[in-house]
Amino acid sequence: MGFLWNRSQAPRPTTKQSGDAAEAQALALLERAGLRLVARNYRTPGRGGGEIDLILREPDGTLVFVEVRRRASLSHGGAAASIGVAKRRRIVFAARHYLMRLPALPPCRFDVLVLDPAGPQWLKAAFDAE
Template sequence: MADSRRWGSTRSRSTGSEGSTTATGTAGEDRALAHLRRHGLTLVERNYRVARGPSRRAGEVDLIMRDRDGTLVFVEVRSRAAASHGGAAGSVTGVKQRRVIYAAQHYLMRLSALPPCRFDVVSIEGDTLEWLVAAFDAG
C-alpha cells in the first residue's frame, strides 16, 4: 500500500458478535465514521454502489468523506475479529481496490468539477482501529 501514513489508533469496547457479516460490517463502518468525524472529515455519502463493475461484480465505496482541505476521500472499511489471515488491511486486495476505484470513478462522473481525491482504508481488528491515509492509488 502506497503512502500509508497512520492517523490515530483507538481502542474501545468490542461491538460483540452480531452473528452476521452485514451487521459486523455496519458496526465497523459506524465506528470508522465516528473516528473520521473526530478528525475533521465530513460525510458526503455512505455505501455508494454501482450495479456493474470489474469482474461482473458491483463496485462499492463504504464511506465518501470530505477532508478539511476539500479532498474527496473514498474510504474502504475492513473489520476482522482478529489479525489472522493477513488482517483487515491485508484483505484490501488488488481486486477490491479496483472495485472501489471503479465505484469512485462512477461517483466522480456526477460532479461538474473534479476535486482532489484519495483512497483511505480504515482497518478494524478486534478493539484496534487504524486509519491508513492514501492507502492505495487509482493509477
C-alpha cells in the same frame, strides 16, 4: 423431541450487521478527525460494479474514498491484508463512477480504516487509482 433453544445466548450478529457496526465506528472516528460524510455505501448500478463504504470530505476539500475493514483476529495478515488487487479495482471503478456525476473534479484519495484487535488504524492514501 424438538430442538432446544438456549435463550440465554443472544444470536450472533449477521455479516451485514457487523459490517454496518464497523462502518458506524469508522465514521465516528473520521468525523472526530474533522471529515464530513458525503455518502455511505455508494454502489455502482448493475452487476460487477463496485462499492465504497464511506465517502467523506476533508476540510481542505479533498474527497476521501474509505474502505472499512474489520477482523476479529490478526491471523492471515489482519484486515489490511484482505484488500487485494480485485477489491482495489472495484473501489476505483466505483470512485470513477461517482466522480463522473460531479461538475468539477476535486482532489481525491483512497484510505482504509482498519478495525482489528490491535486497535483502529487509519491508512491514509492506502492505494492509488492505478
